[in-house]
Amino acid sequence: MKIDYKKYSDGLVPAIIQDANTSKVLMLGFMNEEAVNKTTELGKVTFFSRSKNRLWTKGEESGHFLEFVSLQVDCDNDTLLIKAIPHGPTCHTGADTCWNETNKPDHFLYHLESVIEQRKTGGDEKSYVRSLFAKGINKIAQKVGEEAVEVVIEAKDNNEDLFLNESADLLFHYLLLLNTKGYNLDRVLDVLKERHKPKP
Template sequence: MKIDFSKYADGLVPAIIQDFTTHKVLMLGFMNQEAVDKTMAEGKVTFFSRSKQRLWTKGEESGHFLLVKEVLNDCDNDTLLIKANPLGPTCHTGADTCWAEKNHSEEFLYYLQDIINLRKQSTDAKSYVRDLFGRGINKIAQKVGEEAVELVIEAKDNNEELFLNEAADLLFHYLILLNAKGHKLQDVVDILKSRHSK
């Protein structure tokens, strides 16, 4: 990938960050060659901070990293489009994007997946998710099995509210199990899409 850093006086090119899953634009930053190299090598979006005058990895303080999925160069070779998976809110204000847009309103399961990942790393001793991860993969798998059985039991009755609540419990614990195994919902969606196209 050839990037023309000479087009701008400061030697920096704009880098547009887009959510890989929802396609929402998350933020805009600037990169020099060193920032691009570090981004590609470590898989986390790194900018050149004009205010700090140094390399700055998004999330280095908050833990809300932008995990790189794809890097594209525009037709003039002077602007980058980086598709990434955000680990939490992108903006320093706590908003999902730097334009205060909701990023997960249509994709709540992906948002929930990110929340699970954040709570997995939480220091809050009262966190249910943190506690479940602390008990290990066997307990997590067991919990998914329990929720599946409870869903089957409710499916045989006529209480729609109980059935839907058990379905929600199963889906929630399924996302936890995927995380514990090092996978994401998108990995499963990709398999379903590949089966659908055959």
């Protein structure tokens, strides 16, 4: 890997930091060769701070480190793409990213979670979501069980439309149950990711 540090008069190349899991761009920093070496050796993203005029490991004061995953160089060898796992918010303002974006994948399921949360406490008395929450966790858990049984029944037949619709119903009611328990998809995904880690 050849990085053209000499292309810039100060020997610093731009480094775009991207969340390795969500693909969200977290921040932009600058690195010299020493910063790149320290990043790979330490396993924590380290920049050259132009304001401090020294190497600076992100999170050295806040504890919000960027766990290094990989480094790529662009086609001109003068810009870096670093994939990392953030431990806490990335921006000094407390935001997830320096563009004040929420660091979650652009996935409809996350949007659906937010819709469920809004309707849970919304003013629409005809809302199906609100009515289920009003009946409590036992009713919601029962609905998950009913939908799971219907998915199994449809899986044994060959009606694609019915199977997919029952699967959607099951997923929707499972999101309701997670919300009722005070959890979300991220917590479940964390468990799956932990299971997926290679064992030493």
